[in-house]
Amino acid sequence: xxxxxxxxxxxxxxxxxxxxxxxxxILITAVEVFLAYMHIRPELMLTLLVGLSTxxxxxxxxxxxxxxxxxLSLVLWLIPAMVFCICMILIFFFPDGFRMEKQRKxxxxxxxxxxxAARSQQLVS
Amino acid sequence: MWLFIISDALTxxxxxxxxSYSRLTNPNWSTPFPIWPAIAxxxxxxxxxxxxxxTMVMGVAAAARGDRRATVKWILFTMLGGLLFILLHSxxxxxxxxxxxxxxxxxxxxxxxxxxxxxxxxxxxxxHVAIGVIYLGIIATGFGRGKFTSEDVEVSGLYWHFxxxxxxxxxxxxxxxxxxx
Numbered sequence: 001x002x003x004x005x006x007x008x009x010x011x012x013x014x015x016x017x018x019x020x021x022x023x024x025x026i027l028i029t030a031v032e033v034f035l036a037y038m039h040i041r042p043e044l045m046l047t048l049l050v051g052l053s054t055x056x057x058x059x060x061x062x063x064x065x066x067x068x069x070x071x072l073s074l075v076l077w078l079i080p081a082m083v084f085c086i087c088m089i090l091i092f093f094f095p096d097g098f099r100m101e102k103q104r105k106x107x108x109x110x111x112x113x114x115x116x117a118a119r120s121q122q123l124v125s
Numbered sequence: 126m127w128l129f130i131i132s133d134a135l136t137x138x139x140x141x142x143x144x145s146y147s148r149l150t151n152p153n154w155s156t157p158f159p160i161w162p163a164i165a166x167x168x169x170x171x172x173x174x175x176x177x178x179x180t181m182v183m184g185v186a187a188a189a190r191g192d193r194r195a196t197v198k199w200i201l202f203t204m205l206g207g208l209l210f211i212l213l214h215s216x217x218x219x220x221x222x223x224x225x226x227x228x229x230x231x232x233x234x235x236x237x238x239x240x241x242x243x244x245x246x247x248x249x250x251x252x253h254v255a256i257g258v259i260y261l262g263i264i265a266t267g268f269g270r271g272k273f274t275s276e277d278v279e280v281s282g283l284y285w286h287f288x289x290x291x292x293x294x295x296x297x298x299x300x301x302x303x304x305x306x
C-alpha cells in the first residue's frame with residue numbers, strides 16, 4: 001500500500017517540488033514588486049509584468065494544477081482554445097483603444113478639444 | 126471543472142481587458158497606491174494566496190495517500206489563508222471607501238471609471254475567494270466523514286489554484302501599474 005502510494009505521489013510531484021515552485025512564485029512576485037518600486041517606463045513595466053505573470057501562471061498550471069502530469073491531449077484541448085479566445089478579445093478591443101488614445105493625445109494640446117463638462121456648459125449658454 | 130475554469134478565465138480576461146481599455150481611453154487615470162502601505166498590503170495578500178495554494182497541493186497529496194486527517198488539516202490551513210486574504214482585502218476596500226472612492230466617483234480628480242473597474246475586478250475576485258472558502262469547507266467536512274473521494278478534493282484544488290492564478294494577473298495590472306510615486 002505504502003509503496004503504491006509513494007509511487008503515485010512521485011508521479012504527481014513531491015512536497016519538495018511544490019515547495020520549490022512556491023519559492024519561485026514568491027521570488028517572481030518579489031521581482032514584480034521591486035519593478036514597481038524602481039519606477040520604470042509604463043510600457044516596459046507592463047510588458048515585464050505581463051511576461052512574469054504569464055510565467056507564474058504557467059508554473060501554477062503545470063505544477064499546482066497537475067497539468068504537467070496529465071495527458072497531453074488535455075493540455076492541447078484547454079490551452080490553445082483559451083489562448084485563441086483571449087487573442088480574439090485583444091484583437092477586437094485594443095486597436096480601438098489605441099485609436100482613441102491617439103485621438104485624445106492629438107486633441108489635448110490644440111484648442112479644438114472641448115472637455116465634455118465644458119461642452120455641456122457651452123450647450124447651456 | 127476544467128471547462129468551468131476556462132470559461133471563468135475568459136470572464137476575468139474580459140474584465141481585465143475592459144479595465145485596460147478604460148485606462149487607455151481615459152485621460153488622467155488615477156494611480157493612487159503608494160508603495161507603503163497599499164502595495165505592501167497587496168503583496169502580503171499575494172504571498173498569502175500563493176501559500177494557501179501550496180497548502181492546498183499538500184491537501185490534495187494527502188487525499189491521494191488516503192490520509193483523511195492530514196487532508197482536512199491542510200484544507201483548513203488553505204481556508205485560513207483565504208479568510209485572511211478576504212479580511213485584508215476588505216480592510217483595504219474600507220480604507221479606499223473611507224477616502225471617498227466609489228464605483229461612480231473618484232476622490233483624486235481622475236476618471237470615475239477607476240472605481241468602477243477597481244471594485245468590479247477585485248470584487249469579482251474576492252467573490253471567487255469567498256465561494257472557494259465555502260466550497261473547501263464543504264469538501265473538508267465531507268472528506269473527513271468519508272462522503273467524498275480524493276478526486277473531489279483534487280477538483281476543489283483546481284478551483285482554488287485558479288483563484289490564485291487570476292490574482293497573479295489582477296495584482297500586477299491593478300496594483301503594480303497604479304503605484305503613486
